[in-house]
Amino acid sequence: MSERAIEILEATRRFGTKVAVDGVSLSIHRGEVYGLIGPNGAGKTTTFSMMCGYLRPTRGTVRVMGVDPFVDGALKGKMGVLPQDAMLPGGWKVGPLLMYWARLSGLEAPEKEARTSLERVGLMEAWGVDTHALSHGMAKRAALAQALMGRPPLVLLDEPTAGLDPRIANQVRQVIREMKDQHTTVVVSSHNLQELEQLCDAAAILDRGKLAQAGTMAELTAQGAEFRVQVARGTVIIPELQALPGVTSARMEGETLLHIRFDGQAHRPEEVISRVVGHLLQTGVLILGVSQGRRLEERVLQLT
Numbered sequence: 001m002s003e004r005a006i007e008i009l010e011a012t013r014r015f016g017t018k019v020a021v022d023g024v025s026l027s028i029h030r031g032e033v034y035g036l037i038g039p040n041g042a043g044k045t046t047t048f049s050m051m052c053g054y055l056r057p058t059r060g061t062v063r064v065m066g067v068d069p070f071v072d073g074a075l076k077g078k079m080g081v082l083p084q085d086a087m088l089p090g091g092w093k094v095g096p097l098l099m100y101w102a103r104l105s106g107l108e109a110p111e112k113e114a115r116t117s118l119e120r121v122g123l124m125e126a127w128g129v130d131t132h133a134l135s136h137g138m139a140k141r142a143a144l145a146q147a148l149m150g151r152p153p154l155v156l157l158d159e160p161t162a163g164l165d166p167r168i169a170n171q172v173r174q175v176i177r178e179m180k181d182q183h184t185t186v187v188v189s190s191h192n193l194q195e196l197e198q199l200c201d202a203a204a205i206l207d208r209g210k211l212a213q214a215g216t217m218a219e220l221t222a223q224g225a226e227f228r229v230q231v232a233r234g235t236v237i238i239p240e241l242q243a244l245p246g247v248t249s250a251r252m253e254g255e256t257l258l259h260i261r262f263d264g265q266a267h268r269p270e271e272v273i274s275r276v277v278g279h280l281l282q283t284g285v286l287i288l289g290v291s292q293g294r295r296l297e298e299r300v301l302q303l304t
């Protein structure tokens with residue numbers, strides 16, 4: 001069995017003359033929570049649709065759970081999908097609709113699956129409610145419940161928390177964490193970078209159809225190679241810090257934030273942080289805090 005849940009190789013997708021995704025390669029390990037990041041129009045939903053087997057790449061290959069996603073039925077029982085702006089059909093009550101979908105998916109106990117999934121997303125009260133009478137947040141959770149039925153080993157969620165109130169969004173994040181604990185592979189596309197930073201093991205940053213960067217969250221946030229020191233009082237002597245072993249650059253960001261980069265291959269972060277903090281204290285500088293790496297948001301804002 002392939003260790004990769006998803007493998008995309010040199011995938012390009014055109015819509016007429018528009019190149020929505022341009023030569024993107026990425027691979028997602030089984031059991032990982034993986035983020036798809038990028039500004040509007042970056043190609044996230046197109047990439048997502050290729051992973052689901054909804055859209056064929058114009059060029060390149062996509063393999064999902066070791067199979068070709070474009071072969072009919074190849075992914076049956078292996079994948080759950082929450083599409084962007086999922087619309088529920090009218091004329092149904094939520095519970096019976098989920099049971100109908102469970103039956104279509106060939107699940108053995110449709111009612112039990114439907115009830116369990118609705119419970120997981122905290123929406124049992126909607127069992128007998130008309131789909132048209134649901135609020136946006138409720139409809140989204142009902143669609144999420146559909147994606148979770150049968151506990152597929154791979155779940156793809158396109159903007160699962162967009163438009164949800166903070167409490168419900170938190171509940172959805174909790175569902176994603178539970179899936180991770182059960183070794184489900186989860187792919188999440190979101191504009192909420194703080195959320196992705198908390199949830200994901202790894203991510204791909206797309207920009208204008210191309211892959212800008214892919215890697216573990218630690219790599220994307222450079223956690224191994226830089227940190228910041230919040231200075232409360234005192235004079236920071238930059239040349240002395242630059243001369244410390246392992247430090248490759250030291251500079252002030254504004255009046256009170258000292259930014260240090262170091263050689264993360266040869267030196268462990270705790271060594272360099274202790275050395276820099278020790279030096280600052282010896283020279284009479286008082287410190288408020290130390291934070292490692294950069295925010296994912298900073299990395300994405302660096303896209304030109």
Ligand SMILES: Nc1ncnc2c1ncn2[C@@H]1O[C@H](COP(=O)(O)OP(=O)(O)OP(=O)(O)O)[C@@H](O)[C@H]1O
Nearest residue numbers: 015018019020038039040041042043044045046047
């Ligand atoms: N069916 C289509 N026909 C024509 N162009 C399309 C189609 N689908 C997507 N595009 C274009 O491809 C590009 C990538 O779109 P996509 O929806 O994948 O981006 P996205 O990163 O998901 O954006 P957003 O964050 O706004 O949802 C955009 O320029 C979009 O206009």
